[in-house]
Amino acid sequence: MYFGSKYFVEDKRIKKLREQLKTKISSEDVQKIMKSYEQLGGIIIVSIPNEYEKFKEFIGNCFFESFECQTVLEKGFVSGEFRIPYYKRLVGDGFITIHKENGIYYKIDLSKVMFSSGNIAERIRMAHVSSPNEVIIDMFSGIGYFTLPLAKYGKAIVWSLEKNPNSYNLLLENINLNSLSGRVLPINIDCLDFNPNFKADRIIMGYFSDDEKFLLKALDMIKDGGVIHYHNTIAEKLEPHLKETIERVIAKKGKKLESIYYRKVKKYSPGVWHIVFDFKVI
Ligand SMILES: C[S@@+](CC[C@H](N)C(=O)[O-])C[C@H]1O[C@@H](n2cnc3c(N)ncnc32)[C@H](O)[C@@H]1O
Structure with missing residues (x-):
């Protein structure tokens, strides 16, 4: 079993990988390929430029041998309501691994659920946003991306709602792996059907x-003065209007917002960003 992220991989592995790739691929493209890979536990996921289609197996083997990893996958796409990834196995065995990040264990099955390496800063930020015993609702918890840092480091009580049974089952395993069973309250449910008899702090x-x-549902469940961490994708040209778009929805519930924090999390597609906007509902 392999843990950790690419930043902790020993230099000699990187060096070996570069030398192997260079035997068939131009130095410029070797750079591109080496920048594009990510490591989740024992699995390496690599993006392969179209022109290297016929070298896929070679590239997979270079990573496999250099990193002595469990599996090498070719990055595909993520789609649908359940955000299911479509990755192709290049070499090795299995899509299930345990990834350790910021002291938290995430069991993942990449044939069934996604895990976005690009959201690492956001997962780390979530470890520090709450106060102990705050009551939080994670409306789309997946396998516990944000729930686990909130519960482990923030010592919050987190109601984790997840509709996809595959993600939910991994969430249950991750709660146990991280000994958080008292703090995380998982429910396999469409968040729109959740009707709590309390109001959440966050x-x-x-x-x-x-x-x-979804935002209207969140407004029904939040306390006055509570905080919403709102994620979405947005085209650059619409970014200046995001706040007013959200204000218009909030006004339908007779509420206002007070901005707390805004950040581009990562590029989603050309001209489109994954953003997070934290605001207080008043
Ligand atoms: C994009 S994933 C979460 C990604 C995560 N924030 C990260 O950092 O990688 C969103 C999750 O919401 C779940 N989901 C989608 N619609 C839902 C709904 N109506 N109720 C509850 N969960 C839902 C999906 O199954 C998926 O696991």
Whole structure:
């Protein structure tokens, strides 16, 4: 079993990989390929430029031998409501691994659920946003991307809602792996069907959707003065209007927002960003 991220991989592995790749691929493209890989536990995921289609197996083997990893996958796409990844196995065995990040263990099955390395800063930030015993609702918890740091480091009580049974089952395993069973309350449910008899101090909305029903649902579940962490994708040209778009939805519930924090998390596609906007509902 392999843990950790690429930043901790020994230099000699990187050196070996570069030398092997260079035997068939131009130095410029070797740089590109080496920049594009990510490591999740024992699995390496690599993006391969189209012109190297016929070298896929070679590239997979270079990573496999240099990193002595479990599996090398070719990066595909993530789609649908459940954000299911479509990755192709190049070499090795299995899509299941345990990834350790910021002291937290995430069991992942990359044939069934996604894990975005690019959201690492956001997962680390979530470890520090709450106060002990805050009551938080993670409306789209997945396998526990944000739930686990909130519960482990923030010592919050987290209601983790997840609709996809595959993600939910991994969430249950991750709660146990991280000994967080008292703090995380997982429910396999569509968050729209959750009707709590309490109001949350904080709500995490880690799912991309322009359908305002999710934000309206969050507003029904948040305390006055509570904080919403709102994620979405947005085209650069629409960015200046994001706040007013959200204000318009909030006004339907007779509420206002007070901005706390805004950040581009990562590039999503050309001209489109994954953003997070934290605001207080008043
Ligand atoms: C994009 S993933 C979360 C990604 C995560 N924030 C990260 O950092 O990688 C969103 C999750 O929301 C779940 N989901 C989608 N619609 C839902 C709904 N209506 N209720 C609950 N969970 C839902 C999906 O199954 C998926 O696991």
